[in-house]
Amino acid sequence: MPYFIIVFSIWLYPYIVKDSNPYVVYPIFVCVALFFLVFGLILNYISISICNDSIKVKHFLQKEKEYKMSDITKVKNGLGNDGEIKVYVGKKRIFTFSKLITGYDLMCQKLNILNF
Secondary structure, eight states: OHHHHHHHHHHHHHHHHTTOOHHHHHHHHHHHHHHHHHHHHHHTOEEEEEETTEEEEEETTSOOEEEEGGGOOEEEEOOSTTOOEEEEETTEEEEEEOTTSTTHHHHHHHTTOOOO
C-alpha cells in the first residue's frame, strides 16, 4: 500500500509542478486515497459474538467459524494503552480485540483474564 502511494505521487508530480489546474489533480488523488481507506476498512471488518461456551468469529467475505472456549490455547496481552489482546487456537491467531471495542470487559470475563 505505501508503495502504491509513492508511485502514484511520482506519477502525479509532473501534473502538480506544471501550472496545471489543481481542481483536476487533487480530486483524483483524494478519490484514490479514499478508495484505499474504505477498501482497507472493509477488509479488516470482523464480527465476534459470544454464545454460552463458544465464540463465533466472522471475517469479511468468509464463513462464520465457531470456536469452543476449551479450544483456545493461548491468550496474549499486548503492551500499550489500548490493552490489545490476541486470542489463539493452536498457533493460529483467530482474532484480536482491545479496550476500544464494545464488549471488552465481557470478553475478558469470558476468557478468564484480568482487565488491565
